[in-house]
Amino acid sequence: MTKVLQNVQMLNEQGELQTVNIAMAEGIITAIGQDVTVVGAEVIEGKGFIVAPGFVDVHTHLREPGFEHKETIATGSASAAKGGFTTICAMPNTKPVPDSVANMQLINGLIKESAVIRVLPYGSLTKDISGEVRTNVEELKANGAVAFSDDGVGIQLASTMYEQMKDAAQYDMVVVAHCEDNSLIYDGVMHEGKRNKELDLPGIPSICESVQIARDVLLAEAAGARYHVCHVSTKESVRAVRDAKAAGIRVTAEVCPHHLLLEEMDIPSDDANWKMNPPLRGADDKDSLHAALLDGTIDCIATDHAPHTVEEKCCGMVGAPFGIVGFETAFPLLYTQFVETGKWTLKQLIDWMSVKAAEIFDLPYGTLAVGASADMILIDIQKEQTIDAEGFVSKGRNTPFNGWVAKGWPVLTIFEGNIVYQEAE
Numbered sequence: 001m002t003k004v005l006q007n008v009q010m011l012n013e014q015g016e017l018q019t020v021n022i023a024m025a026e027g028i029i030t031a032i033g034q035d036v037t038v039v040g041a042e043v044i045e046g047k048g049f050i051v052a053p054g055f056v057d058v059h060t061h062l063r064e065p066g067f068e069h070k071e072t073i074a075t076g077s078a079s080a081a082k083g084g085f086t087t088i089c090a091m092p093n094t095k096p097v098p099d100s101v102a103n104m105q106l107i108n109g110l111i112k113e114s115a116v117i118r119v120l121p122y123g124s125l126t127k128d129i130s131g132e133v134r135t136n137v138e139e140l141k142a143n144g145a146v147a148f149s150d151d152g153v154g155i156q157l158a159s160t161m162y163e164q165m166k167d168a169a170q171y172d173m174v175v176v177a178h179c180e181d182n183s184l185i186y187d188g189v190m191h192e193g194k195r196n197k198e199l200d201l202p203g204i205p206s207i208c209e210s211v212q213i214a215r216d217v218l219l220a221e222a223a224g225a226r227y228h229v230c231h232v233s234t235k236e237s238v239r240a241v242r243d244a245k246a247a248g249i250r251v252t253a254e255v256c257p258h259h260l261l262l263e264e265m266d267i268p269s270d271d272a273n274w275k276m277n278p279p280l281r282g283a284d285d286k287d288s289l290h291a292a293l294l295d296g297t298i299d300c301i302a303t304d305h306a307p308h309t310v311e312e313k314c315c316g317m318v319g320a321p322f323g324i325v326g327f328e329t330a331f332p333l334l335y336t337q338f339v340e341t342g343k344w345t346l347k348q349l350i351d352w353m354s355v356k357a358a359e360i361f362d363l364p365y366g367t368l369a370v371g372a373s374a375d376m377i378l379i380d381i382q383k384e385q386t387i388d389a390e391g392f393v394s395k396g397r398n399t400p401f402n403g404w405v406a407k408g409w410p411v412l413t414i415f416e417g418n419i420v421y422q423e424a425e
């Protein structure tokens with residue numbers, strides 16, 4: 001069955017909007033153009049909204065299997081679809097961990113059963129993400145691992161990281177690192193700076209992250225590996241990535257919306273909805289993340305969607321788990337704060353949330369082109385709405401952005417030619 005998405009505004013390479021129709025059949029885009037019509041096709045009226053490729057999020061936590069009280073593949077993928085994402089990579093801190101062929105197959109089965117968009121699972125770098133016994137890269141790749149990570153914890157031993165990087169290089173897989181030196185965490189719950197002292201809460205120093213990135217880029221160089229840094233949060237980390245890129249090391253990096261939007265001094269009180277790892281850093285760190293995106297040091301934006309229950313987040317930062325949800329607020333917040341204000345172009349934002357993320361992992365998604373998967377979204381750039389965590393499709397309510405007003409909401413999501421999310425009329 002051919003479908004035609006009619007009367008939508010698409011960005012061209014120059015970043016100008018042009019009104020087009022998009023035809024799709026068998027889940028593939030078959031034509032894009034001003035005069036595209038197909039006799040007998042089902043018409044989806046686009047109402048002049050902006051069309052963008054479905055977003056690609058390379059850092060997400062869906063919690064299933066093992067932590068279904070926080071999120072499931074069904075609720076997490078539906079939340080992502082509502083946020084405009086059509087491809088998401090699921091981190092391996094589940095129970096069991098995708099560290100064996102059997103566990104990988106279990107997770108593949110769950111995804112097949114309940115995901116409403118494309119969910120690509122990571123394989124873990126070590127058994128049970130405990131940093132000790134290395135996993136079998138070849139086997140996990142053969143069973144669908146999109147890349148390798150122990151996200152949630154840093155790999156403490158350089159030798160473990162180095163050996164896994166050598167294996168990953170052999171199979172051309174990307175090693176994706178949550179960088180955190182456990183000897184430098186000091187049981188901290190927020191950034192070691194000014195605000196943690198005002199709130200009398202233990203701090204996490206910036207070096208906790210940056211020293212491990214500095215180590216890893218050198219290991220990646222020696223191993224000839226492709227290395228991707230998760231959720232970069234400090235200016236020293238930015239410098240380490242920038243220098244590594246300049247030296248020709250195969251490193252890429254992501255930044256999260258909250259680290260671009262917030263800083264430590266914004267934290268109003270000892271409220272666990274402001275607790276995430278890495279923590280909100282200083283104003284100078286935030287500025288360096290913006291500069292790094294603009295100069296290409298940081299390649300893409302990833303949400304690090306990390307749902308937890310209201311009970312877990314109820315009672316202050318100490319004792320609460322790290323993490324905030326991200327799918328349903330990422331685009332409108334970034335659009336409102338940085339595109340509407342003229343800091344970024346719409347094309348930059350869309351690219352950082354789609355094709356730039358896909359390119360890191362050689363994924364053929366995140367583009368609107370004939371022959372590509374028919375994954376696309378409509379955005380109502382005029383629509384203004386107050387963020388209400390109670391209305392999230394995600395099971396998580398843990399966001400510091402509750403009550404913020406934002407403009408530019410995804411209103412329709414098409415995945416492989418089928419509508420998987422549509423705003424209620």
Ligand SMILES: NC(=O)N[C@@H](CC(=O)O)C(=O)O
Nearest residue numbers: 061151152276277306322323
């Ligand atoms: N980012 C977080 O604060 N938490 C993540 C783990 C992670 O991404 O490090 C989680 O799984 O809850």
Ligand SMILES: [Zn+2]
Nearest residue numbers: 151152178230
């Ligand atoms: Zn992490």
